[in-house]
Amino acid sequence: xxxxxxxxxxxxxxxxxxxxxxxxxxxxxxxxxxxxxxxxxxxxxxxxxxxxxxxxxxxxxxxxxxxxxxxxxxxxxxxxxxxxxxxxxxxxxxxxxxxxxxxxxxxxxxxxxxxxxxxxxxxxxxxxxxxxxxxxxxxxxxxxxxxxxxxxxxxxxxxxxxxxxxxxxxxxxxxxxxxxxxxxxxxxxxxxxxxxxxxxxxxxxxxxxxxxxxxxxxxxxxxxxxxxxxxxxxxxxxxxxxxxxxxxxxxxxxxxxxxxxxxxxxxxxxxxxxxxxxxxxxxxxxxxxxxxxxxxxxxxxxxxxxxxxxxxxxxxxxxx
Amino acid sequence: xxxxxxxxxxxxxxxxxxxxxxxxxxxxxxxxxxxxxxxxxxxxxxxxxxxxxxxxxxxxxxxxxxxxxxxxxxxxxxxxxxxxxxxxxxxxxxxxxxxxxxxxxxxxxxxxxxxxxxxxxxxxxxxxxxxxxxxxxxxxxxxxxxxxxxxxxxxxxxxxxxxxxxxxxxxxxxxxxxxxxxxxxxxxxxxxxxxxxx
Numbered sequence: 001x002x003x004x005x006x007x008x009x010x011x012x013x014x015x016x017x018x019x020x021x022x023x024x025x026x027x028x029x030x031x032x033x034x035x036x037x038x039x040x041x042x043x044x045x046x047x048x049x050x051x052x053x054x055x056x057x058x059x060x061x062x063x064x065x066x067x068x069x070x071x072x073x074x075x076x077x078x079x080x081x082x083x084x085x086x087x088x089x090x091x092x093x094x095x096x097x098x099x100x101x102x103x104x105x106x107x108x109x110x111x112x113x114x115x116x117x118x119x120x121x122x123x124x125x126x127x128x129x130x131x132x133x134x135x136x137x138x139x140x141x142x143x144x145x146x147x148x149x150x151x152x153x154x155x156x157x158x159x160x161x162x163x164x165x166x167x168x169x170x171x172x173x174x175x176x177x178x179x180x181x182x183x184x185x186x187x188x189x190x191x192x193x194x195x196x197x198x199x200x201x202x203x204x205x206x207x208x209x210x211x212x213x214x215x216x217x218x219x220x221x222x223x224x225x226x227x228x229x230x231x232x233x234x235x236x237x238x239x240x241x242x243x244x245x246x247x248x249x250x251x252x253x254x255x256x257x258x259x260x261x262x263x264x265x266x267x268x269x270x271x272x273x274x275x276x277x278x279x280x281x282x283x284x285x286x287x288x289x290x291x292x293x294x295x296x297x298x299x300x301x302x303x304x305x306x307x308x309x310x311x312x313x314x315x316x317x318x319x320x
Numbered sequence: 321x322x323x324x325x326x327x328x329x330x331x332x333x334x335x336x337x338x339x340x341x342x343x344x345x346x347x348x349x350x351x352x353x354x355x356x357x358x359x360x361x362x363x364x365x366x367x368x369x370x371x372x373x374x375x376x377x378x379x380x381x382x383x384x385x386x387x388x389x390x391x392x393x394x395x396x397x398x399x400x401x402x403x404x405x406x407x408x409x410x411x412x413x414x415x416x417x418x419x420x421x422x423x424x425x426x427x428x429x430x431x432x433x434x435x436x437x438x439x440x441x442x443x444x445x446x447x448x449x450x451x452x453x454x455x456x457x458x459x460x461x462x463x464x465x466x467x468x469x470x471x472x473x474x475x476x477x478x479x480x481x482x483x484x485x486x487x488x489x490x491x492x493x494x495x496x497x498x499x500x501x502x503x504x505x506x507x508x509x510x511x512x513x514x515x516x517x518x
Contacts (some may be wrong), residue, residue: 004377010341012377013374013376013377013379013380014376016380017376017501018497018501019501021496021497021498021501022497023498024497024500025493025497025500027473028471028496029477029478029493029496030478043383047384048384048387048388049383049384051347051351051387052380052383052384052387053380055350055351055355056355056383056504056508057500057504059351060503060504060507060508061472061500061503061504063449063453063507064453064457064468064473064503066435108492164348165438181475202475204475216472216473216474216475228387236345236348238345
């Protein structure tokens with residue numbers, strides 16, 4: 001059979017793959033406008049073959065930043081060549097940073113502190129134009145000058161950064177550091193872990209003292225770290241929207257355990273939900289609730305899951 | 321009451337969101353449930369098809385059919401579903417071929433082999449994933465690998481990569497697109513259980 005005959009019989013997978021790769025490369029490398037996105041969408045809807053090819057390449061490509069932790073000093077030829085160059089660049093950048101710090105404290109860039117109480121939600125615009133939305137019970141300090149650094153001491157904040165390549169925007173949360181590479185992202189800090197979710201663009205996520213152990217996060221990634229682990233998952237658009245539901249004053253639960261859902265409500269309300277029974281705590285719930293509407297949540301627990309709701313003083317106990 | 325898949329999907333969705341997720345989630349479903357079967361699918365096609373036609377094209381054809389079917393209704397058992405589609409495709413191909421090589425149909429009776437295999441444990445897949453990703457990455461041509469590393473791990477722009485590698489941006493683009501295709505083939509084409517059988 002001739003090549004031509006085969007081409008008539010089925011669309012050529014290799015050509016479609018090459019086109020899908022060209023789109024993906026453009027999306028990850030170029031400034032991506034709404035116009036670009038609509039062109040990509042048009043190409044994807046031309047044929048399901050286009051869509052599956054693109055999904056397939058993107059699914060694998062989006063995992064490759066997991067290679068980051070593998071990079072280390074004792075590696076094969078490639079990294080031996082690449083690392084010294086990088087180390088020199090990093091060293092040069094650090095020198096600039098140190099010099100910057102000196103000039104900056106002399107010029108007296110002021111540190112501003114912003115805080116919200118329980119149930120609070122507050123928007124601020126920093127000196128560089130970056131918008132920050134503070135969620136409930138959050139403390140954030142900002143020092144915007146030659147360098148742009150924000151410390152998230154507690155709570156959760158959503159950042160819409162005005163990207164400036166020469167002066168990257170850095171969020172420090174404990175020992176972790178998130179560096180903006182043109183983006184919108186969410187940082188949430190609790191006593192046990194730190195979560196970073198990227199809504200648009202990309203960020204670099206590493207430890208404050210060791211840039212070598214970092215990861216590049218792109219749109220849809222949610223990274224969760226504890227003292228000694230980091231896990232990165234790809235979130236669905238629904239899950240991602242749920243992460244920032246609080247900006248609209250809602251909590252979005254998708255297969256969330258009752259224990260986690262109750263903990264979420266408790267972040268926003270003085271009146272606390274208590275789930276003591278482990279079997280109840282493991283049950284899951286779906287839905288969208290206003291952050292202050294505990295009653296809607298307990299109604300679902302009662303009517304749909306068949307649980308008991310008792311009021312004990314200020315608190316509400318959910319049990320079987 | 322203990323959590324079961326039934327109580328999960330049936331319960332506590334006063335806003336009907338579960339439905340919405342199912343419809344808009346075909347892409348996610350395809351990536352999570354279908355792509356991990358690629359190694360087995362390739363193996364299946366290689367074992368059961370000796371006629372004309374490229375495995376890549378057949379694979380794509382299967383994916384398209386699976387995706388389109390899932391847009392109507394997401395199959396409850398993705399694995400069985402994918403192999404049923406693959407089998408139908410092979411039967412269609414046999415009918416289309418003007419001259420059918422005898423081997424092309426020889427195995428059609430025994431085509432279910434791959435579906436009988438138990439799905440590997442998901443945790444094992446996750447643990448295995450990084451190792452396979454690394455293996456795929458190591459198979460890339462050196463310059464291509466270097467470009468991919470600079471892009472994905474160091475987060476450099478196309479121009480920065482071009483400057484460091486001393487090549488044009490067009491060349492970087494080629495390295496990256498080739499890398500994307502090769503990584504998908506290598507990563508999805510390998511699997512922890514593909515080597516064992518049939």
